[in-house]
Amino acid sequence: METIRAEAVADGQAPLISAEVVSKVISPDSSSCTFFKNAGLSTRSLKTPSAAEQALLEQLATVKQKEAAITIEFAKVRKRSEVAEEALEEKNLILQRILQANIIGISSQP
Incomplete structure (x- = not known):
């Protein structure tokens, strides 16, 4: 011992x-x-790991690679979504201003 x-x-x-x-x-x-x-x-x-253990390790590595790729793709989609959301908000603000200007213009006419 x-x-x-x-x-x-x-x-x-x-x-x-x-x-x-x-x-x-x-x-x-x-x-x-x-x-x-x-x-x-x-x-x-x-x-050394057995053939079954090695197959499982390779399968795990493949799953981890796919998970990493999905995580990266998800981050890209999330970023595009955020950019699109910001653009939509800007367009909504512009439309609100146009509508307010039209409403003010219509109500001020005799």
Whole structure:
């Protein structure tokens, strides 16, 4: 079993925090660590993924790429929509002014 020994802390160096010490002791990458096996937990090994795992990883990568493309396209559509909305608001203001001017012009005629 791997042993972690206390080491003196050099001047100016911060001591390891508890989480760092624990992570060294129960690291799933440690070849001599049996903590996870004893706890009945599987650890991610350093072996190459199986064909099924590789297929799933490739499928996930494809989905993420499509998601990124959709996100970019959505942002473009949203921007075009905002620009169109602003233009529509400007046109509405112009029409309101024209109508007000016509109403004032009609009501001021004898």
